[in-house]
Structure formats: C-alpha cells, structure tokens
Amino acid sequence: MNRPPAPHRIFTACRATALAAAVCLTVAGCSVFGGTDSDSDTGTSGASGGGTKVALIxxxxxxxxxxxxxxxxxEVAAAKDDIELTYASDPDPAGQAKLVRDAIADKVDGIAVTLAKPRAMRGAVAEARAAGIPVVALNSGIDAWQAQGLLGFFGQDDSVAGRALGDELDARGAEHALCVIHERGNVAVEARCAGVRKTFGGRTENLYVDGTDMAAVTDAITAKLRQDPTVDEVVTLGAQFALAAVDSVDEAGSKAQVATFDLNKDLVKAVRSGDIQFAVDQQPYLQGYLAIDGLWLYRTNGNISGGGVEPVLTGPAFVTKKNIAGIAKFAANGTR
Structure with missing residues (x-):
C-alpha cells in the first residue's frame, strides 16, 4: 500500500475482580480502538497485574x-493469569518492529507478535530474545516462527485453509474464482489464495485491492465482475470484504457466489440469509487467548505449547448454513 499507515494504537488491560468484567483499558496511543462493544468495559479494576507484563503487538x-x-x-487470558497486558498495533512493518523495541525498552516479561511481514520483524524479534524476553507468534508467520527462534505459534495454517476452501469450491461446482487480496505482501493472506489455486479444479484469479478503503474495494470487485461475467465465485480473505463483495455482486448484476475466510457477527447474518455461502473461521479469539496463556504457562511452569516444534492450530473451521445456529450466540457476544 502506498498511503501512510494509520497511527498505531496501544491499550493496557489489567486484572479485574471477576473474569466477566476482566478488562480495564487505558488509552496511551494516538487514536482510539473505536466501534467495539468492549468500549463499555473501561471501568477501573484497581489491580496490579501480578507484576507480570506482556505485550501483544x-x-x-x-x-x-x-x-x-x-x-x-x-484480555480474558490476561485477567485469568493476573497479567498486565498491553496491546499495540501498526500496519506498517517498520512501525510494528518499533513497537516490539518499545516493549523491550519497557522491560516486559513476554511478547506475543504477528509475523505478517516476517523479514521486517526478524531484527526486533532477535533483540527481544537477546534481552531474555520469551516471544510467541500468533495469527501469521507459521512458516517463520521457528526460524526466528520463537517459543510457539498459535493460529491457522493458511495454506491448508486455502486448499480446504478450494476443495469446497469444487464440491459446489464453481468454475472461476476471484480471490480478493486486501493487503499485498502479507504472507498469511497470500498463502490463502495460493492454497485455493493448488486444489481448486477451476480457474483461480487474484485481485489486489486497498483494504484500507472499503469503497475502493467494492468498486474494484464490481468493475472486475462487470468486465468478466465468467467469474462465478468471489473469495475474500476477511469478513468485511465479503460483505463488500455481496454489494459488488448486486451492483454488477453478477450471478457469482461469495465465500470468505474469517467471521464476525454481521457475516453470521449473511451466512444465515444465504448472501454468503460459507466462511472459513480461524478463531481469532482463541489465537489471542492461547498466545497470552502460553506465555504465562512458560513463565510459571516452563511449558512450551506444541513442544516448540509444532504450531498450535486454531483453524480452519468451516461455518455454513447448517451449523451457523450454534455459532451465532458466540458471534453476538463478540467472541466469534
């Protein structure tokens, strides 16, 4: 992406008196994490975090x-484990690496980090390890975490997930899939479309869009569908992009179906109504929980999840019209 990255965001979660009210957030970054139900959880808890500080970056x-x-x-894992949790993010890899270095300077006791751009993170991760700080990866970087000496990985093998989705498209009789990549160079999302291409018997074509501009995403998909009416399946790599693709299909007058990776409560409604065929859920709530809990287990009991040689997989889990009812209540709670 050519546009400057959005300012990073930093949040701190503290121990709550009860797990149900586990989160105390203190904004210390340049912008707020807006538009979530958890914004209402910003009361004080008066807890110390047990003296253990962990950064999620x-x-x-x-x-x-x-x-x-x-x-x-x-946050739920941090509350259970009596950890003071700081969350920070930056879509620019150099900015994300700086956040890791900031956490090192803050003398945190553990770091959980995503490796969407592994080469850019290598130096900062090595500095954390040199400082004696245990580091785990989550969500992205399944092919890089061992080489960089991390303790473990919690997430989905996106190549496996892509191949599973390709098989599903074959089973549904699709012939021409448009795989919409919303972040060029992100190893996780690129692996998904590559996985689809490996198993799908029809034609797979990638479409790169600017995922930071939803109007542009919709316009780009619409234009492609109008240009090529043989596209009968739009595959997106995130829930919000799937919902945009539904609008694009309508605007283009296309007969294409929409399938996606990832899930949220709005997508649950779309699967239930049939606007979205299915979703491949990597269970992000579980990724965050396991990454923080894994660091706590390592510090308190020397446990290494996966033995340091195998990733701890959280997906792929297929969500279809047949099983959506059992997932809807969790999505409504903001945990699926």
Missing amino acids: THSAEGDAFWDLVRRGA
Missing part, C-alpha cells in the same frame, strides 16, 4: 474488527 490496521476478537481473547 499486531499488524492490525485502523478499524479492522477482526483484531477486536484477538484482543478480547487475550
């Missing part, structure tokens, strides 16, 4: 609701 862009789910899972 992601590549999230401003306003991406996916990361709300990751953060909520991390």
Whole structure:
C-alpha cells in the first residue's frame, strides 16, 4: 500500500475482580480502538497485574474488527493469569518492529507478535530474545516462527485453509474464482489464495485491492465482475470484504457466489440469509487467548505449547448454513 499507515494504537488491560468484567483499558496511543462493544468495559479494576507484563503487538490496521476478537481473547487470558497486558498495533512493518523495541525498552516479561511481514520483524524479534524476553507468534508467520527462534505459534495454517476452501469450491461446482487480496505482501493472506489455486479444479484469479478503503474495494470487485461475467465465485480473505463483495455482486448484476475466510457477527447474518455461502473461521479469539496463556504457562511452569516444534492450530473451521445456529450466540457476544 502506498498511503501512510494509520497511527498505531496501544491499550493496557489489567486484572479485574471477576473474569466477566476482566478488562480495564487505558488509552496511551494516538487514536482510539473505536466501534467495539468492549468500549463499555473501561471501568477501573484497581489491580496490579501480578507484576507480570506482556505485550501483544499486531499488524492490525485502523478499524479492522477482526483484531477486536484477538484482543478480547487475550484480555480474558490476561485477567485469568493476573497479567498486565498491553496491546499495540501498526500496519506498517517498520512501525510494528518499533513497537516490539518499545516493549523491550519497557522491560516486559513476554511478547506475543504477528509475523505478517516476517523479514521486517526478524531484527526486533532477535533483540527481544537477546534481552531474555520469551516471544510467541500468533495469527501469521507459521512458516517463520521457528526460524526466528520463537517459543510457539498459535493460529491457522493458511495454506491448508486455502486448499480446504478450494476443495469446497469444487464440491459446489464453481468454475472461476476471484480471490480478493486486501493487503499485498502479507504472507498469511497470500498463502490463502495460493492454497485455493493448488486444489481448486477451476480457474483461480487474484485481485489486489486497498483494504484500507472499503469503497475502493467494492468498486474494484464490481468493475472486475462487470468486465468478466465468467467469474462465478468471489473469495475474500476477511469478513468485511465479503460483505463488500455481496454489494459488488448486486451492483454488477453478477450471478457469482461469495465465500470468505474469517467471521464476525454481521457475516453470521449473511451466512444465515444465504448472501454468503460459507466462511472459513480461524478463531481469532482463541489465537489471542492461547498466545497470552502460553506465555504465562512458560513463565510459571516452563511449558512450551506444541513442544516448540509444532504450531498450535486454531483453524480452519468451516461455518455454513447448517451449523451457523450454534455459532451465532458466540458471534453476538463478540467472541466469534
């Protein structure tokens, strides 16, 4: 992306008296994490965090609701484990690396980090390890975490998920899939479309869009569908992009179906109504929870999830019209 990245965001979560009211957020960044139900949880808890400080540092862009789910899972684990949790994000890899270095300077006791752009994070991660700070990866970087010496990885193998989605498209009789990539160079999202291409028997074509501009995303998909009416399946890599694709299909007068990776409560409604065929859920809440809990287990009991040689997989989990009812209540709570 050529536009300057949005300012990073930083949040601190503290121990609550009860797990149900686990989160105390103190804004210390340049902008607020707006538009989430958890904004109402900003009361004081008066807790010390048990003396253990952990930083969760992601590549999230401003306003991406996916990361709300990751953060909520991390906050619940932090509350359970009596950890003082700081959350920070920057979509620019250099900015994300700086956040890791800031956490090192803050003398945190552990770091959980996403490796969407692994090469850019290598130096900062090495500095954390040299400082004796345990580091785990989550969400992205399944092919990089071991090489960079991290303790573990919590997330989805996006290549496996992409291949599973390709098989599903074959089963549904699709012939020409348009895979919409909203962040060029992000190893996780690129792997999804590459996985689809490996197993899907029809034609797979990538469309790169600017995921920070939803109007532009809709326009780009609409234009492509008008240009090529043979596209009968639009595959998106995030819930909000799937909902935009539904609008694009309508605007283009296309007969294409829409399938997606990832889930949120609005997408649940779209799957239930049939506007979205299915979603491949990587369970982001679980990623955040396991990453923080994994660091706590390492510090308190020397446990290494996956033995340091295998990733802890949180997906893919297929969500269809057949099983959507059992997931809807969790999505409404903001945890799926």
